[in-house]
Amino acid sequence: MADKKELRIGLIGYGFMGRTHTNAYKRLGDFFPELKHKPVLKVVCARNKERLQAFADQWGYESIETDWRAVVARDDVDAIDICTPNNMHAEIAIAAAEAGKMILCEKPLARTVAEAQPMVDAVEKAGVPNTVYYNYRRVPAVTLAKQLIDDGKLGKIFHYRANFLQDWTISPELPQGGEGLWRLDNDAAGSGVTGDLLAHCIDTAMWLNGGIKDVSAMTETFIKERVHTGTGEVQKVGIDDACIFHCHFDNGSLGLFESTRYARGHKALYTFEINGEHASIKWNLHDLSRLEYFDHRDESIERGWRSIHVTDGDQPYMDKWWVPGLSIGYEHSFVHQVADFFKSIEDGTPCSPTFKEAQETQKVCEAVLNSAKSKSWQETGVDW
Amino acid sequence: MADKKELRIGLIGYGFMGRTHTNAYKRLGDFFPELKHKPVLKVVCARNKERLQAFADQWGYESIETDWRAVVARDDVDAIDICTPNNMHAEIAIAAAEAGKMILCEKPLARTVAEAQPMVDAVEKAGVPNTVYYNYRRVPAVTLAKQLIDDGKLGKIFHYRANFLQDWTISPELPQGGEGLWRLDNDAAGSGVTGDLLAHCIDTAMWLNGGIKDVSAMTETFIKERVHTGTGEVQKVGIDDACIFHCHFDNGSLGLFESTRYARGHKALYTFEINGEHASIKWNLHDLSRLEYFDHRDESIERGWRSIHVTDGDQPYMDKWWVPGLSIGYEHSFVHQVADFFKSIEDGTPCSPTFKEAQETQKVCEAVLNSAKSKSWQETGVDW
Amino acid sequence: MADKKELRIGLIGYGFMGRTHTNAYKRLGDFFPELKHKPVLKVVCARNKERLQAFADQWGYESIETDWRAVVARDDVDAIDICTPNNMHAEIAIAAAEAGKMILCEKPLARTVAEAQPMVDAVEKAGVPNTVYYNYRRVPAVTLAKQLIDDGKLGKIFHYRANFLQDWTISPELPQGGEGLWRLDNDAAGSGVTGDLLAHCIDTAMWLNGGIKDVSAMTETFIKERVHTGTGEVQKVGIDDACIFHCHFDNGSLGLFESTRYARGHKALYTFEINGEHASIKWNLHDLSRLEYFDHRDESIERGWRSIHVTDGDQPYMDKWWVPGLSIGYEHSFVHQVADFFKSIEDGTPCSPTFKEAQETQKVCEAVLNSAKSKSWQETGVDW
Amino acid sequence: MADKKELRIGLIGYGFMGRTHTNAYKRLGDFFPELKHKPVLKVVCARNKERLQAFADQWGYESIETDWRAVVARDDVDAIDICTPNNMHAEIAIAAAEAGKMILCEKPLARTVAEAQPMVDAVEKAGVPNTVYYNYRRVPAVTLAKQLIDDGKLGKIFHYRANFLQDWTISPELPQGGEGLWRLDNDAAGSGVTGDLLAHCIDTAMWLNGGIKDVSAMTETFIKERVHTGTGEVQKVGIDDACIFHCHFDNGSLGLFESTRYARGHKALYTFEINGEHASIKWNLHDLSRLEYFDHRDESIERGWRSIHVTDGDQPYMDKWWVPGLSIGYEHSFVHQVADFFKSIEDGTPCSPTFKEAQETQKVCEAVLNSAKSKSWQETGVDW
Missing domain, CATH: 3.40.50.720 (NAD(P)-binding Rossmann-like Domain)
Structure with missing residues (x-):
């Protein structure tokens, strides 16, 4: 060393x-x-x-x-x-x-x-x-999803759906702003669940399934006023508590996204599912070591969703860790990102998502918020 | 007898x-x-x-x-x-x-x-x-969901989401029209997944969560032309292969609905989830004897989604059948509906959903199709 | 007709x-x-x-x-x-x-x-x-398991394990004997869980995996005395409340069986799992439409337990019922057995399990009870 | 620092x-x-x-x-x-x-x-x-199980069952001995799955449920000879490839244990389940952040196995890590053990399991191997 x-x-x-x-x-x-x-x-x-x-x-x-x-x-x-x-x-x-x-x-x-x-x-x-x-992106099961898609296992894609569900802001007693709570303050955060949670869903989605072309959205702020920790006053809540949108991807598939902090029972349930002509994929953050995979090419009487425990050495990143069957956790996705960043420096290549790519995600977020406000479809202008 | x-x-x-x-x-x-x-x-x-x-x-x-x-x-x-x-x-x-x-x-x-x-x-x-x-409505687990909601277990409702996913029309070789296939013929069916599948989701949703006020939808027809079995000719496909919409319920909660026949791996996966202030509920048709229930009032370290196997004599309809643990199937929901119809005749009460109630579901379906066509929000005019 | x-x-x-x-x-x-x-x-x-x-x-x-x-x-x-x-x-x-x-x-x-x-x-x-x-045997998922085994999908078998767990006799207040309760009366039933529940497990096991050669067992009666509904007196309980045994099958695989009526949370949870050289199979009665199947021959990065929803027309018995995705229930296993009996009459063939085959199961039950009593291994004398 | x-x-x-x-x-x-x-x-x-x-x-x-x-x-x-x-x-x-x-x-x-x-x-x-x-023991979900048991949530215990299933030694080509493979060499390891895997199950079991009194076991060596990497010769395999035993705990409950390296589809599936009078608990290593908990005291129509995602700050060890919903992995159990060891030094208390306690586990292992060899019940002599 x-x-x-x-x-x-x-x-x-x-x-x-x-x-x-x-x-x-x-x-x-x-x-x-x-x-x-x-x-x-x-x-x-x-x-x-x-x-x-x-x-x-x-x-x-x-x-x-x-x-x-x-x-x-x-x-x-x-x-x-x-x-x-x-x-x-x-x-x-x-x-x-x-x-x-x-x-x-x-x-x-x-x-x-x-x-x-x-x-x-x-x-x-x-x-x-x-x-x-x-x-x-760097949760091994998610990276494996990318690999399966890039290998053409799914064929033409018809549907992409994702949601990110939490339940930590249901109490009206919770204040906005201040340490640990700046995500509830629109000035500090810029938006609510859209920038905080849907941004993750959108990044993964475009990485896996290409650009998002246009969107139609709705948002809601369930608790209209909260004490602001900065001023001590009851103030209007500026963020979106929940956001739902559907969209077209550039490849012709339909997208469906939802995020909320009012889904009782879900702590940090990020899930996505992709349905292709030949195969489908599902994943969720609460059981992050598992990738669910359905392959229609399996013999018909034996077909079923496979629960792949992504802990083998030939699966993404897992040769770095323990032995088959032994899970890693949430934090490891950051280790992988930093490792990839370091490698990219050595290789002289960009480490995705770059600022440029992250701005495309920003465009979708903004189109979503504009759509909700204007109650109309919005082009995203994304160039993926 | x-x-x-x-x-x-x-x-x-x-x-x-x-x-x-x-x-x-x-x-x-x-x-x-x-x-x-x-x-x-x-x-x-x-x-x-x-x-x-x-x-x-x-x-x-x-x-x-x-x-x-x-x-x-x-x-x-x-x-x-x-x-x-x-x-x-x-x-x-x-x-x-x-x-x-x-x-x-x-x-x-x-x-x-x-x-x-x-x-x-x-x-x-x-x-x-x-x-x-x-x-x-008469699957025992779904009826139990209704009972829990009516008992006030969920409190104020924030979210309702449902989808009905199938995968039987992915092949372009499949014709439209004729025996067993009239659901693919717009003249016979009136619409595609909206009337066939989403209508179920909408009926359950309004029964459980009240009227749907306005909707914003998109539809897609993935396979544009199919042979019509009536004419033997390749004809334009008139039905919607997929339909997604979000909406407001009269009670202020947000709704999210999706249906498609292009979701590889799902034969007839009708699912719904309701998130309330105190508790949440989930159900799916593939595992129809189970109701998933999360109660935030459980002691915090012991909280989790409960998988309720709805096969006990004190659960809806189940005293009619076998003993705890032994499942009934899809067909029994029809037996229950007919039994309730017969009872309603004896009682002189309406058997829900009546034609009148079913027409309200129709209004939502129509608003959904209109919204998709016009790319705009539509009021449903539902009076639930 | x-x-x-x-x-x-x-x-x-x-x-x-x-x-x-x-x-x-x-x-x-x-x-x-x-x-x-x-x-x-x-x-x-x-x-x-x-x-x-x-x-x-x-x-x-x-x-x-x-x-x-x-x-x-x-x-x-x-x-x-x-x-x-x-x-x-x-x-x-x-x-x-x-x-x-x-x-x-x-x-x-x-x-x-x-x-x-x-x-x-x-x-x-x-x-x-x-x-x-x-x-x-005639639950479609179980029949499918038989088909996969007979097709050689599993290869050499190493392990067979089954249990049948219930929880309906935990209360000491429950009497023994009489209507609905004769299963708790040793004179009427002959044994407790061994004849009532393990007999099912043993029948399926020998059907799927061949004869059981020898056994080593333990039994327990947790509640030693109960009121007898016949006499109205508190009497010694003669049945086994729980029974566990391990065994050798004729094919060299190891068996492990357990049954109890004291497993809180399980109403009628019959489960079995078979581990072969190439593939494994799992099933449980609470989710009886699903067969879990793991095939090691799947490409390594995509391997996982498949959850097969056994509701397709090419799966056993399912062409008789509804359409893919729509479950049948417990009662249908009896319809299938009667149908097979009727067919066997027309064909002049035996309808398995015959009395002769059921007696082999009886031999295992008896060896199990003898083993528990004598605290020693017992040969079963089974000729399968 | x-x-x-x-x-x-x-x-x-x-x-x-x-x-x-x-x-x-x-x-x-x-x-x-x-x-x-x-x-x-x-x-x-x-x-x-x-x-x-x-x-x-x-x-x-x-x-x-x-x-x-x-x-x-x-x-x-x-x-x-x-x-x-x-x-x-x-x-x-x-x-x-x-x-x-x-x-x-x-x-x-x-x-x-x-x-x-x-x-x-x-x-x-x-x-x-x-x-x-x-x-x-220091996987948070397992520690939580201990806490629930110690709080008396389960009441009198009837059953304890555990297994540890792997599938990495099925190939006869795999040699024994040498780096990474000393676990297959009886001289180096002392036994096969009994000391390697069942020892874990036994330690957890006695920690959660008290001493094991007597055992009745069977073992099997499926592959009788393997090349030894030390000598390069084909040599007799001395270890047990599989081991099954049932037992009595000191508290009167029945135990059932199994371990094998021939269970296709299971990489490192350690599972246990405890059935008590009032409640039951299940856990498995592949989904280590979840504890399954059934409480019979829940209102009857709402009862079900709760899937507790053990990632909240009030659950064992989890205040040290991230935020609710974000999983930790296998490796963290070692961090917890070392942390507890360090704390025990500061407190002047023993850090369980001590050598003395681990020797009790050894006694059970030895009684198991002796029972398998002698085909008879063996007292363990455990003093827990």
Whole structure:
């Protein structure tokens, strides 16, 4: 490991995502020994100095900063990892690109297409490696789905459906805004479930099934007012609590998407299903090691949905971990993304999804919100 | 059984539904001995005399007719059971009502709202008992869902979603029209999956969750042309192969519906899920004896989706059958509907869904098709 | 149907099994029109005349008898169907055979091997068609399992495991003996779960996997004393509440069997699993339409347990019923058995399991009980 | 983290278990920041120097040794972690205890009870902290099962059943012995599935349900001869390929255990189920985040097996990881065990299972093997 090249990380934001990203960096060397770089936890940044220091101590960051501009300015940092609320992504990313830093940005890329555009421009102009953490692509079962589709197993696709169901905001007592709750504040988040949850579904969908052409959507805000932790006042809730849309994909298949935080009984149930001419695929995040696969070419009396336990060495990423039958978890998807990012640097290839690709997802999100508002179909303008 | 009053059935149409209805009549006495009437299989009607006689012999009908008007005209028939293609429902039902017959009509009531209106008028004017076979309401697990909702277990409802997925029309070689295939002929069926499959989903949904207010839909016909068995010619396919819509219920909850015959791996997968403030419910037709139930009021560390095997004597209809753990099947839903119809006659109450209620389902179907065509939201005008 | 030959049934006993058998006879003509015989419900027999008449009226038996000997003596009866408690099987069956009647006997054949021997001798001497209702063989998914095994899909078999779990006798308040409870009375039943539940598991196992050679067992009676409904006294419980055994099959595979009525949460959960060199199979009674199948010859990255929904026309018996995706239930296994019995009469072949085969199952049951008592391995003497 | 006390680890063996243990040490500080000690990867030991150095580099061990005695002798090592084949456990553990080292030993403790005795004596005499890696206790769902049982939710227990099914040794081409295959070599392993897999089942079982009193077992070796990688010769296979036993627990419940490496379709399927008077519990390793729970006290029409997704902060260990709905994996059970060991050091309490407790498991294993050999029931002598 001694002869590996250092890749020095500056992490901005230390919430839930700050933890998943940091964990990913720390496991890289143990499980991806072939990589030529090793991550170094150079600096972590947030505003609350005391808690920040505790985080740095716990996770092993060498130093702290309370102003993200200082991180971007540091010469001993190679890559900026952005884990802030969404409303800060653009400013940080643009500054980081201008400073010539690589960028790993938590999703969604930005709050709007317009906000995302200069981010894309900046990384492209600077020519810096960049990626957005749509981590679910790298759950092995999901990557296997991609492989089966690319191998032509499904044939022509007719249907794609996905939903992301949660139930954590049902209580009207829950406030909006503030630590851990900025996702409920429209200014900070840009939208509700659309940017937070559907963005994941859309990214996976376009990766697996190509561009989304047009959409027809509806949104709902079930709880109209909540106390805002910032002001202490009861304020109008600006986010969408639920969002449903159907769409056409460029390949002629029909899409159906739904997300809500009001589906009692589902903690974080991201599911998708694809129906093709010859075969179909299903997956869900609660049972993430399993891929359900139906192959119509199986002999007719023996046909059934196969529950594939994706834990074998010949299945995506699984040669890195344990032995057949032994599951990995949610966090490993981040390890895989970071590993792929590191590999892409060595290969000089982009690490998908890049900012450019993540902006396409942004376009769909925006078309969805516009459609819901205007009660009309909207073209997405996606170029996938 | 000797002192039971006869209720003489005239069945029109002897296809798949003719079999399920006949089976229902024949099992009534064995499993619902408390009923005061007994069905008598007086006459069955269809055009192919030879095959009709074979059917009558197999199932025990006393006589046959090749003209439905003759059945309606017979004095020894009390109730007309309509199992013809959809395009004949109206004419037969109106004539039967005018002849003072009770009517049990296979769903959907008609091809359009306009076609349904005089049917409703006719049965109401004649004051004859009438019902439409939306049989899935009477699957015990579905009836149990209704009971839990009516008991207030779910609290305020946020979401209702249903789909009905099949995969039997994927081959372009399949013709349209003719015996067993009239469901693919728009003239005979009135629509594709909307009237055939979504009508079931809509009926259950409004029964469980109240009226549907407005809808936004899309439809698709994947195979544009098929040989028509009537003409032998390749003709344009008029039906919808797939239909997706979202909607508002009168109670403020959001609905999401999908149906297709292009979902590889699903033979007849009707599923629904309801998310309430306190609890959620799921069901699917492939595992019809199970109701999935999540109750948030369970102690937090022990909470989970309960898989209720609906086979106990205190669960709906199950005291009529075997012992706990032993499943009944699809066909029993028809037995239950016929039993309830017979009871309603004894009680002098309507047997839901009546023609009037089924017309409300028709309104949703029509709004859905109109929405898809016009690419705009449509009010349903439903009065539930 | 007019030209079918009558096969006149005399049913002895009208409890739970009396109902399932009668239902089977009544549905035969509707679903198996190709049969050359039609069952006629000639007479039903039990001791309580009033309730017997009600049963006869409900189900359509032409006459009643209160002494089974009268049934056996009647010239207008062709076949005796025995649904009494186990302790009466032998006497009735022997008399029926001597009277030249066909016999359909509910399982288990008898309480002991010794009791079964003259029954076997009697039917063989009389040359009368005979069968024992081990109905689970004729659940379509189970029959499909047999087909896959016979086709060699599994290869060499290593393991067979089965259990039959119930939970209806956990309360110490439950009495033993009397109507509906004779299964808890050792005199009437001959044993507890061994004869009632494991007998099913053993029959299926030997049918699928060949003879059982030797066994090592344990039994337990958790509730030692219960009120006897006959005497009104608290009496020692003679039956086994639970029984576990392992064994060798003749083919070298290992067997593992368990049954209990103290497994909370399981109403009637009969499950089995077979592990072969190339493939494995699982089934359970609560989800009886599904067969789980794992084929190691599937491409490695796509391998998984297939959940086969056994409702297609090319799967066993399913061409007789509805359309793909629509389940049948528990009761249909009896219809299939009666249909197969009728066919066997037409073909002049035995209808498996015959008395002779059912006696082999009896031998395993007896070896199991002996093993538990003697705490030692026992040879079964089975000749399969 | 600066003020944490170092606990310097010497790892002996670097195979599969060497990796899981090392990973556990490395994640401790990130996820269990409250611990007062921090593990230091001081030295790793194995015979192949080159590969050992690569392992040390990859995982971050400070130094290497090729003789385990050197590790035990080092002053800069506080704890010995034993990951060697089973036949070396005793010698190393005794020496380590004598050197005053803490010991964390991979299971099973030893090959025989006799071999284990001096190990237990040594750690007790030395008074050193000791534990054995029966890691499955610390899968959160399994720990939750323990909690529910300890809370009395199940009431009196009637049944305990467990199996551990694999399918990786079905090919006769697979050799025995050597790297990765010492588990197939009876000299190195001491037994086959009994010590490797059933030992896990037995440990969990006694932890959850108390001591096992007596056993009746059978074993089988399906492939009688395999090439030995050490000698290159075809040699008799000494291990048990499959083992089945039933037993009595001290609390009067019945136990049923099975393990095999010939169950096609199961990679590492450890399952257990417990049936109590009021409630039952099921778990399996392939879906390790789920605990199935049936509570008979639920209202009767709503009763069903609950599928508890054990990913909430109030469920065992889960406050350390992510957010509700996001699964952890197999490896985390080791992190939990190491965390508990560290806590036990701080508290001065034993970390269960200790060598003493693990020896009780050994007694059951030995009684099982003796029972199979002698074809008779065997008392275990367990004192739990």
